[in-house]
Amino acid sequence: MKKITTLLTAIIGMALMNQVSATHVTVEVPTAGQLNSLIQDANCDSITISGNLNGNDFRFIQNNMPNLIYLNIAKVIIPDNKIPSSGLQSKTTLQQIILPDNVETIGEYAFDRCSNLKKVTFPKTLTTILTQAFSECALSGELKLPTITTHIGELAFDYNQITKAVLPDSLKTIGSEAFRGCQLLQEVVFPEKLTTIGQYAFYDCIRLHTGTLKSKTPPEIFNQTFNYTKTFYVPEGSGDVYSKSPNWSNLIVINGNTPRKVTVTLTAAGTLGEEILKQVDYVTDVNELVINGPLNDDDFYQIKQRTTHLISIDMTGATIESLPESFFYERAALLDIKLPATLKSIGRYAFYRCYGLTQITIPEGVTSIKDHSFEQCLSLKEIKLPTSLTEIQEYAFQDCKSLENIEFPANVTNISPGTFYNCTALQRVKFPANLNNISHYAFYQCSVLEKANLSEGLINIDYNAFYQCIYNHRTTKTNQKYPSVNL
Template sequence: MGDDPFAGCKDISIDNRSPFFINEGGVLFDKDRRFLIHYTASLSGERYEIPETVEWIGKHSFYKCENLKCVRISKNVKFMGNNAFSDCFNIHLENESPYFAYEGGVLYNKEKTTCMHYSMGSGVKDVKLADTVRTIGRNCFWNCYMIDSIEIPKSVRQIGYNPFANCRNVHLINHSPFYDIKDGVLYNSDFTELVCCPSTASMNGTVTIPDTVINIGRNAFTGCIGLKRLVIPGSVKYISRGAFSECSNLEDIEIPATIEDIGDWCFNKCSSLRQVAIPSNIDVKPNTFNSCGAEVIRK
């Protein structure tokens, strides 16, 4: 069984008859209880202590567990999949594993070189990342709407695809020489990639993209509910997957003829978008306009 196949299934009841898995009170493990695969979101308990047999917490394993307020990471946990605690809006972590570090509401690897997850239940609204961090992992602040600011230290060299998506109140403070901020929008240092546009940077209805930008990053504008109109400059060649997903008030976007690729889910849930003109050479992927309804015009 791969990444949690039951993630987001809030009311599911797992009837396990396989000798290779164990279901204990709505929590699914492998037969040796070393791999925690899935914690059922509808469970009413507010605290969960991960068994000391567990070495691996799976990807999305606690996804949308809104009743949980505290999870204790036991001392033998060595590995953790991406987004293990994503959309757990009330959760606070207690870490006993020597393979991880937890401070200021942020979960790191033990060397504190990788930022893995922010716990919304920690109550920390102004996040200052450790000055040892080199990598901010993908989606680690996803949907953390209650954060006011995140301070990126000068040690950061890599930021995974938009870890700040749907952080609707956040202001980014950057000290890294590998990135830069202009008008509240995060770019790489030479302004060839737009990494992230927080919602706060789009509240006037539009964003001016520099004509040096070649790539609009994955989920770069996700959740920018203030964005209404956008003109993409002719320098841009690539619009990555999910770049404008959940921009529910986006009404008008101009895409230049220079575009070479538009990622899938790019306009997912852009419910106000009625028409989009796309160069005729671009292959429109099946999910590019999922839950959007916009008319696609070839030019």
């Protein structure tokens, strides 16, 4: 047994070594431009280079080292302390690089479309990152730039997998589209010396719901600098300045770190607006609202049209049975919603494009969720459905691209057309025992769906119900009744 354990340990160790590097090479280049004549194995996947490099050497690495995964050039000297423009552009094998210790500038397109580049070690000397330096790479996790970096160029980090950007206090400009399409980005603190954030700089950053600014002077932004980010925390005392500045006036600006919270208890429906105004000067001053008591159409109007700066609403104690159609339509700034305990139905398009909503609990007593209710709630990761639910109408959760799991209550017997259409993060579905029909496009393009246990009572699976899903397990019953279904 001991020999077997030792053998297994050795095999695992060798496998891990092979995963890190099959062939590592160390090369010293005394004179720039001579790398091609000094390297012994251009097919290596890992290399450490010291000495001097120029544009010719970068072109050699780019074009003549087809297997390169890891590149360490920490001890390299390059002309003008600048990574050459297009230096390693489209080097798709590269996964990790350690940049020269004294580099000051990363040139245009230097690592553009290095589509597997996950990790970069930046030197303390770096001041400037030019246009498309890391465009369409695979940089992931936290991006931490050196403390003296002053400029991030256009498209510098667009379409990467960064979750957090740590920007140095020295930073002055962020170029147009610099972080565009970074759909995993969730946290950014904008430094005090920042003067400009370019057009589309954080466009399509669907999970960046809020931002924090250190400067009391608003940096210049443009009408499309942000599209999914609606709420910004600014230093105490600077809220008015931001709110009156071009393009900032269209966003929710919270003065200091504490949102303005108002709690109201209504004794009569139709009095919400006047009760709020007993505590604040303007209804738009409210960021967090707690409502107790009866509501009517006048109150619905206040919530839909007047409380435009809400980031949180708690209606647990409110008395209504039906959430009106389009009630929270395109309220992208809302991060937290608690629904009334008395609720029976949720209207169509009720939460349409509530981009900031990450989780929600549907209260017990709700029997119906109407069509398109949660469509394009792109950050909705978790939803709890009540046991009372009997109906989910068509396309109710279409394009909920963060939703990972769903469990249907026992009383749901039909899954309507397109209910989870294009829910690309959905991995697991638990169907009720009484389910008898799955309609067309119900799980269309749920591309990572890996587990779905079908019930014995299932009568029909309509066309394209599971189109482009990766789930391939079929129960015996499914094989017998639906041999052509692509699950």
